[in-house]
Amino acid sequence: MQELKKIIIFSMPFLKRRMPLIFSGLIAGFLFGAFNGAYLFILKAAIDNFSSSPKPSTAVVAPSKNHFYQKALNELGRWLPKAKEPLDWKRICGGILLLPLIATIRGLLRILNSYFMTLAAAKIVADLQTAILSKLHSLSLDFFHKSTTGDLAVRILNDTKAFYDSVSVLFTDVAKDPITIAIILFSCALIDWRLTILAILLVPGCIIPAVTLARKAREASMGIISYSVAQSNLLFESLSGIHVIKAFCLEKKNIDTFRHQANELAKHAAKMTISGTMVSPMIDIVASLALSLLILCVIWQNISIANMAAVANGAILFFAPIKRLADANVKIQEGALSARRLTDLLDTPSTIVEKPGASSIKAFKKQIEFANVSFSYGNELVLKNLSFVIPKGKKLGIAGRSGAGKTTLTSLLLRFYDPISGAILIDGEDLRNLKIADLRNLFSLVSQDVVIFNRSIAENIAVGRAGATRQEIEQAAKMAGAHEFIEKLPQGYDTLIGERGVKLSGGQRQRLSIARAFIRNSPILILDEATSSLDSHSESVVQQAIYELEKGKTVLIIAHRLSTLADCDEILVIDKGQIVQRGNFGELITKEGLFRSMAIHQGIVTNSFEGIPS
Numbered sequence: 001m002q003e004l005k006k007i008i009i010f011s012m013p014f015l016k017r018r019m020p021l022i023f024s025g026l027i028a029g030f031l032f033g034a035f036n037g038a039y040l041f042i043l044k045a046a047i048d049n050f051s052s053s054p055k056p057s058t059a060v061v062a063p064s065k066n067h068f069y070q071k072a073l074n075e076l077g078r079w080l081p082k083a084k085e086p087l088d089w090k091r092i093c094g095g096i097l098l099l100p101l102i103a104t105i106r107g108l109l110r111i112l113n114s115y116f117m118t119l120a121a122a123k124i125v126a127d128l129q130t131a132i133l134s135k136l137h138s139l140s141l142d143f144f145h146k147s148t149t150g151d152l153a154v155r156i157l158n159d160t161k162a163f164y165d166s167v168s169v170l171f172t173d174v175a176k177d178p179i180t181i182a183i184i185l186f187s188c189a190l191i192d193w194r195l196t197i198l199a200i201l202l203v204p205g206c207i208i209p210a211v212t213l214a215r216k217a218r219e220a221s222m223g224i225i226s227y228s229v230a231q232s233n234l235l236f237e238s239l240s241g242i243h244v245i246k247a248f249c250l251e252k253k254n255i256d257t258f259r260h261q262a263n264e265l266a267k268h269a270a271k272m273t274i275s276g277t278m279v280s281p282m283i284d285i286v287a288s289l290a291l292s293l294l295i296l297c298v299i300w301q302n303i304s305i306a307n308m309a310a311v312a313n314g315a316i317l318f319f320a321p322i323k324r325l326a327d328a329n330v331k332i333q334e335g336a337l338s339a340r341r342l343t344d345l346l347d348t349p350s351t352i353v354e355k356p357g358a359s360s361i362k363a364f365k366k367q368i369e370f371a372n373v374s375f376s377y378g379n380e381l382v383l384k385n386l387s388f389v390i391p392k393g394k395k396l397g398i399a400g401r402s403g404a405g406k407t408t409l410t411s412l413l414l415r416f417y418d419p420i421s422g423a424i425l426i427d428g429e430d431l432r433n434l435k436i437a438d439l440r441n442l443f444s445l446v447s448q449d450v451v452i453f454n455r456s457i458a459e460n461i462a463v464g465r466a467g468a469t470r471q472e473i474e475q476a477a478k479m480a481g482a483h484e485f486i487e488k489l490p491q492g493y494d495t496l497i498g499e500r501g502v503k504l505s506g507g508q509r510q511r512l513s514i515a516r517a518f519i520r521n522s523p524i525l526i527l528d529e530a531t532s533s534l535d536s537h538s539e540s541v542v543q544q545a546i547y548e549l550e551k552g553k554t555v556l557i558i559a560h561r562l563s564t565l566a567d568c569d570e571i572l573v574i575d576k577g578q579i580v581q582r583g584n585f586g587e588l589i590t591k592e593g594l595f596r597s598m599a600i601h602q603g604i605v606t607n608s609f610e611g612i613p614s
């Protein structure tokens with residue numbers, strides 16, 4: 001019951017939107033139950049008519065109160081063949097058609113109930129999947145650093161599927177079957193209350209194994225989730241790092257681990273299937289026992305054959321929904337587990353949120369200012385009391401050893417994270433007061449890692465600005481020095497690149513990312529090691545494109561290769577999250593300090609104070 005409550009509470013916001021479908025399904029389900037009762041009455045009336053002198057009814061209700069019931073049965077009896085009476089057209093038509101008609105309507109109602117409820121469940125799950133994807137897009141980067149791709153994939157694919165299964169049974173079986181059971185019991189009680197009580201007494205015999213087995217299924221389901229996550233993680237890692245796996249001969253180890261996980265998964269899946277399928281035969285046993293007792297009772301109490309046949313049929317109709325409810329219970333246990341994992345995800349707060357009434361910013365006018373900014377990803381401070389200004393139109397270089405905090409600084413600027421103290425201001429406005437999309441639109445980021453999507457070249461460039469025309473795309477590619485190589489590709493700008501498409505060299509990928517920045521045409525440009533992975537030829541081609549891109553923009557450039565920073569207006573040298581030196585290239589290279597020692601390492605200057613290289 002608790003689990004059922006969890007699923008209902010979790011699905012409530014999604015449920016509201018699909019009320020018309022659910023309501024239609026419920027009506028069909030209710031009518032289906034009512035027609036089960038009608039079926040039993042017709043059966044009883046048919047058998048009563050069959051014997052020449054039907055026994056008086058043994059129903060629990062008093063004859064006066066039973067008036068309507070008797071009248072209905074008598075009327076029905078006139079439409080059914082009767083022993084020792086002539087067969088008129090009413091009795092022939094009724095005899096042939098009444099039971100099949102009820103069965104047809106009952107069948108149609110069942111189909112309608114399944115149709116409406118399955119559609120509602122499918123739409124609810126589609127809404128849920130969209131909500132999860134929107135949530136993932138709204139979450140800040142720290143969430144993704146803490147989660148594994150495998151776990152997220154299992155949540156989106158497997159958990160929503162388990163949730164779908166539970167919502168489906170909730171809407172089809174759980175919504176309809178209790179009504180069906182109640183109507184069948186009521187009809188049976190009207191026909192013969194003693195036989196009905198007998199059938200009810202056996203219900204606990206169905207419930208106890210159903211509950212126990214559902215608990216076992218839930219345990220197995222937990223195992224399935226944890227091994228599915230491990231397996232998905234291994235799969236993602238293996239596919240994305242296949243070069244490393246081959247280079248380090250890790251194939252066997254990976255396959256062995258995968259096999260172990262697959263075996264464990266199979267064990268848990270088998271346990272779950274057994275728990276699920278055992279429910280049905282157990283209820284069959286109880287149902288057979290019910291039938292045997294029914295026959296004994298009929299003989300012992302001298303109950304009419306018509307009542308016995310109707311109640312026996314009722315028992316068959318009655319145990320079928322009980323069986324379905326028991327199966328549904330297993331699915332609900334699994335679904336509740338998945339609903340909990342999905343709730344955890346949907347309830348995860350984003351650490352970066354836009355303030356209500358945040359200010360719009362469409363242009364960059366004056367300066368960017370870091371005012372005493374400190375930041376930490378967890379325990380240790382990665383940036384400590386940074387203060388500096390980048391005036392509009394200037395080029396600021398950032399240098400420092402690996403891990404000094406250079407990329408972190410740009411992440412704060414794009415508001416992927418917020419400082420833990422101090423503030424970053426654009427034209428005097430704290431970033432936290434600005435609309436996030438407006439803020440990010442002020443920047444173009446060209447970094448060492450170029451993400452290529454599995455789309456055409458043109459679409460990959462248009463990532464820079466939605467709605468860019470083909471002409472603008474080609475213009476951007478020309479300015480980035482990419483047009484020539486694109487023209488030589490099999491389908492030019494329509495060539496598919498990315499995972500399933502043509503592979504590009506590092507220099508070509510970088511030129512595409514510069515084309516994206518050209519088409520974006522934002523006032524502030526961030527270059528994070530944009531040329532560091534390129535060979536000297538590609539570097540000079542890409543560098544030329546970058547010079548073009550920088551024109552008229554405010555630039556923040558991070559570079560290990562210090563010569564790239566030669567034309568910066570100012571360079572900040574960062575060490576362990578602090579600014580340890582600042583000045584222009586000429587000043588820094590001639591002063592004793594970290595910058596000069598890095599320059600010596602790179603062979604830009606020798607150890608003696610010889611001045612600036614040409």
Ligand SMILES: Nc1ncnc2c1ncn2[C@@H]1O[C@H](COP(=O)(O)OP(=O)(O)OP(=O)(O)O)[C@@H](O)[C@H]1O
Nearest residue numbers: 145377378382400401402403404405406407408409
């Ligand atoms: N997502 C993260 N979670 C936790 N710590 C992080 C995260 N990203 C970076 N760090 C840590 O923050 C510190 C600064 O990292 P950052 O990437 O900013 O350095 P960097 O100067 O850009 O280094 P590199 O030149 O090697 O790219 C490092 O100690 C790094 O381990």
